[in-house]
Amino acid sequence: MPTSTHALPPVIELRQYTLHPGRRDELIELFEREFLFSQQDCGMRVLGQFRDLDAPDRFVWLRGFAGMPQRAQALADFYGGPIWQAHRNAANATMIDSDDVLMLRPCVPVASGAAAGSGRVIATICPLRAPADDALRRQLSELVLPRLAAAGATPLACLETEPARNNFPRLPVREGEQVVVWLASVPRDGAWPALDIGALLDRWLRDLPTSLHLQATPRSAWR
Template sequence: MTGTAGELRIVELRQYTLRPGRRDELIGLFEREFVESQEEAGIRLLGLFRDLERPDRFVWLRGFPDMEARAESLAAFYERHEAWKRHGPAANATMIDSDDVLLLRPVTGDLAREGARPSGDGEGDGDGVIGLTVNGFRDAEELDTHVRAFTPRTGAPRTGTPPLATLRTEPAANSYPRLPVREGEHVFVRLARYPDEAACRAHGPTLVLAPTARSALR
């Protein structure tokens, strides 16, 4: 499996709370050991980010063709791949919490068509800033109503630029229970690209994110 082509119908939004001062340690390890190895297992790495408002938060996005493929790929990586066997304990040692995970499916946009992932050394940040906005709804019906009314133009930031992509909660049961996800939630997520941090903050997103050196989404 290559994990680099095809439509992505399932996206995980993962937000990790790390031990103080250890974010760069995790990012360096992640970009050296867990990028190609996850792709070998059929996982598409979409975005790797520093949360600019929370210095001990690491945020990332990964995608799968469907829920069945997700289960197969996650098992291949976490249960059988040598990279996780060797370096997983060191990664886990940097974390306080890794269970803040939203399971999503695309509404508009195609994150799979983002540019090629850089082959950098894991140091520094990538280009631009990503603003990620999460809106919660009371139930699936209210979320459905919002999705039906949404268009990329009406959901655009005040710059008039349509969002890069939008996603909504994937209601299917977690296909790999070994990794928890937030259940019983109904959210709509919007990603937008900005030239810099100030431009992003002006539009009040939930998360202000700086791409890491090897993030495809930037």
């Protein structure tokens, strides 16, 4: 499987949290103060954290791991460690649901990594009938990502479902699903890119894609 030109981690979680009304900024402040460097110290890489612009009580973030064994060890170290133990009650008090998690891996290379700029990022999630195959990867590489770039967006990542089983069951993930996901940064004054995904990927899609319109938080690496 090809790897990204900007060295994406081999395993990536896309995490969407539904929060109690009005408590998103509280979680973001706590997350960026306490959980960024402490997760890195345990061997994880926090790729980005975002406000969902269409859902005022949703917090979206991504983190990566060097592999599945490293994921199990890093999560055990962090969630059993002193920083999470000290702040877990405050973090959990902001959350209604934290189980909407996709476990992913790089799918096709992209031309650019984290981009400075407006902080506006679009994430498109495409449910698939079956695991991604080489024909789908070619379609993404040759049609979808170039059309994103032509629309003024800068691709950040193109991902597919990681087939390995969740090896840290304390934290659930959405199992039994196949998806491809791409993320791209959008210029401050640019329109959100609108692609006819049905026409481009119809033979692979199980259901309609969903797009998340995101705004990076102040300390997000991906912008």
